[in-house]
Amino acid sequence: MLLQLDLQSDIPIYTQIVNGILEGIARKQLHPGEPLPSVRNLASDLGINLHTVNKAYQQLKQEGYVQINRKQGVVIQTAAMPPADEKYRQKLGEQLRPLLAEAICRDMSLEQLQHLSEEIYREIKGAEANE
Amino acid sequence: MLLQLDLQSDIPIYTQIVNGILEGIARKQLHPGEPLPSVRNLASDLGINLHTVNKAYQQLKQEGYVQINRKQGVVIQTAAMPPADEKYRQKLGEQLRPLLAEAICRDMSLEQLQHLSEEIYREIKGAEANE
Amino acid sequence: MLLQLDLQSDIPIYTQIVNGILEGIARKQLHPGEPLPSVRNLASDLGINLHTVNKAYQQLKQEGYVQINRKQGVVIQTAAMPPADEKYRQKLGEQLRPLLAEAICRDMSLEQLQHLSEEIYREIKGAEANE
Amino acid sequence: MLLQLDLQSDIPIYTQIVNGILEGIARKQLHPGEPLPSVRNLASDLGINLHTVNKAYQQLKQEGYVQINRKQGVVIQTAAMPPADEKYRQKLGEQLRPLLAEAICRDMSLEQLQHLSEEIYREIKGAEANE
DNA sequence: GTGGTCTAGACCACG
DNA sequence: GTGGTCTAGACCACT
Numbered sequence: 001m002l003l004q005l006d007l008q009s010d011i012p013i014y015t016q017i018v019n020g021i022l023e024g025i026a027r028k029q030l031h032p033g034e035p036l037p038s039v040r041n042l043a044s045d046l047g048i049n050l051h052t053v054n055k056a057y058q059q060l061k062q063e064g065y066v067q068i069n070r071k072q073g074v075v076i077q078t079a080a081m082p083p084a085d086e087k088y089r090q091k092l093g094e095q096l097r098p099l100l101a102e103a104i105c106r107d108m109s110l111e112q113l114q115h116l117s118e119e120i121y122r123e124i125k126g127a128e129a130n131e
Numbered sequence: 132m133l134l135q136l137d138l139q140s141d142i143p144i145y146t147q148i149v150n151g152i153l154e155g156i157a158r159k160q161l162h163p164g165e166p167l168p169s170v171r172n173l174a175s176d177l178g179i180n181l182h183t184v185n186k187a188y189q190q191l192k193q194e195g196y197v198q199i200n201r202k203q204g205v206v207i208q209t210a211a212m213p214p215a216d217e218k219y220r221q222k223l224g225e226q227l228r229p230l231l232a233e234a235i236c237r238d239m240s241l242e243q244l245q246h247l248s249e250e251i252y253r254e255i256k257g258a259e260a261n262e
Numbered sequence: 263m264l265l266q267l268d269l270q271s272d273i274p275i276y277t278q279i280v281n282g283i284l285e286g287i288a289r290k291q292l293h294p295g296e297p298l299p300s301v302r303n304l305a306s307d308l309g310i311n312l313h314t315v316n317k318a319y320q321q322l323k324q325e326g327y328v329q330i331n332r333k334q335g336v337v338i339q340t341a342a343m344p345p346a347d348e349k350y351r352q353k354l355g356e357q358l359r360p361l362l363a364e365a366i367c368r369d370m371s372l373e374q375l376q377h378l379s380e381e382i383y384r385e386i387k388g389a390e391a392n393e
Numbered sequence: 394m395l396l397q398l399d400l401q402s403d404i405p406i407y408t409q410i411v412n413g414i415l416e417g418i419a420r421k422q423l424h425p426g427e428p429l430p431s432v433r434n435l436a437s438d439l440g441i442n443l444h445t446v447n448k449a450y451q452q453l454k455q456e457g458y459v460q461i462n463r464k465q466g467v468v469i470q471t472a473a474m475p476p477a478d479e480k481y482r483q484k485l486g487e488q489l490r491p492l493l494a495e496a497i498c499r500d501m502s503l504e505q506l507q508h509l510s511e512e513i514y515r516e517i518k519g520a521e522a523n524e
Numbered sequence: 525g526t527g528g529t530c531t532a533g534a535c536c537a538c539g
Numbered sequence: 540g541t542g543g544t545c546t547a548g549a550c551c552a553c554t
Binding site for chain 2 (some may be wrong): 543544545546547552553554
Binding site for chain 2 (some may be wrong): 527537
């Protein structure tokens with residue numbers, strides 16, 4: 001798997017890993033049951049600290065996107081992915097809200113915003129068939 | 132102005148202030164030229180330190196949403212608000228991407244997402260006339 | 263005299279006044295012996311505080327660009343303007359240095375810098391005949 | 394790194410630090426990727442508060458001269474330095490203008506000014522090879 | 525009165 | 540160990 005890290009970003013590295021893996025799942029490049037690299041391997045591949053990778057994996061487990069077994073290590077969730085329940089949608093809304101507010105300040109129309117998110121959505125989702 | 136802070140949130144207080152003011156501008160509850168409370172006043176109103184408020188104001192100034200002068204204090208930008216230029220849209224896209232990826236993991240359809248963001252957009256924008 | 267103030271600038275207003283008057287002298291729009299507006303008049307014309315204008319005038323007097331008499335009020339220096347002595351050149355150099363250093367960081371050539379300052383120099387100086 | 398501070402100067406300490414580092418970059422005593430002292434170290438070396446150093450570093454980051462990450466601390470920008478674009482040249486011009494105007498008041502010729510700035514330019518730039 | 529600067533000391537997140 | 544955040548309190552410049 002290719003994970004692009006930006007060590008200069010103000011986004012914590014473990015968050016970048018989480019995001020990268022989530023995008024991998026969304027793109028269906030990572031399938032349920034598929035094992036992720038071991039903490040040691042990924043850390044050395046990325047040239048970062050063990051703890052950082054571990055923290056990312058723990059967060060993914062916590063949110064229900066992966067399972068951690070002794071045998072197989074870390075694998076993508078084989079049971080159902082966490083659902084888009086009301087609680088999640090509310091959290092998502094709270095994350096979206098300040099982004100939308102700032103966009104409105106900059107006079108973006110709803111159409112422009114929808115267009116932008118559709119573009120990104122399709123770019124992620126559309127990768128399904130090809131990759 | 133009504134600014135709801137969550138001191139327990141992992142979102143820095145100064146960011147919450149920035150977001151709150153941006154939403155106030157988006158809602159047109161704050162108009163160009165309108166003065167914001169002085170750092171000392173807002174700090175004591177919110178029960179926080181004046182440096183925290185100042186940091187929020189500095190960020191808003193830096194991003195072009197407010198102007199600061201020693202006489203009037205801090206006022207909403209009277210010249211044009213910063214535009215939704217390509218650079219901004221790219222930044223917005225990068226903020227949107229992980230949110231969309233996670234939503235896709237949870238099997239949200241594009242329609243559901245669009246519906247959610249439209250709801251929030253209209254909730255903010257729709258406040259224009261009423262408040 | 264036309265003095266353009268930017269109340270939003272982070273340059274103090276009294277400094278803007280000093281700069282404006284110095285540029286007026288450089289452009290020879292203000293001649294030795296010519297009276298400047300009274301503190302009260304200029305303050306009310308510019309819509310600013312008396313103290314602010316006074317501070318600017320005091321600084322100009324301090325640096326030898328104007329004289330202050332009871333009768334005529336504030337007039338442009340009739341004796342010789344302060345000379346470009348070694349002390350002044352050193353002060354100027356210290357002001358120039360950080361500007362040049364930053365320009366070098368941005369890979370400006372000496373020629374580009376000389377061109378820029380010549381342009382400004384001639385723009386000010388060239389106004390002599392016409393205005 | 395040698396940073397000379399004048400605590401009595403009316404130039405803020407954090408600005409002096411910024412200027413000193415910019416000059417270090419211009420002199421090529423500081424190379425891209427090279428780490429700067431940690432805020433705590435530099436603060437104790439200079440005998441000032443760490444927040445003052447931090448403010449300087451934040452400004453340098455904001456202007457694109459350094460990168461900050463939690464692992465390495467603060468390092469000189471490894472990507473391209475910010476360019477001398479039109480916006481920068483305009484800002485530079487506005488900083489140069491009052492200096493030139495005052496020099497004209499003191500009857501400095503364009504040649505004298507060019508000579509002075511060339512001297513400083515070469516003094517900074519000429520340090521490249523030697524230091 | 526305003527914001528700007530500086531100091532001092534604390535705790536936390538990240539790696 | 541690093542920087543990030545927050546608090547607290549001081550003095551100064553500007554208006």
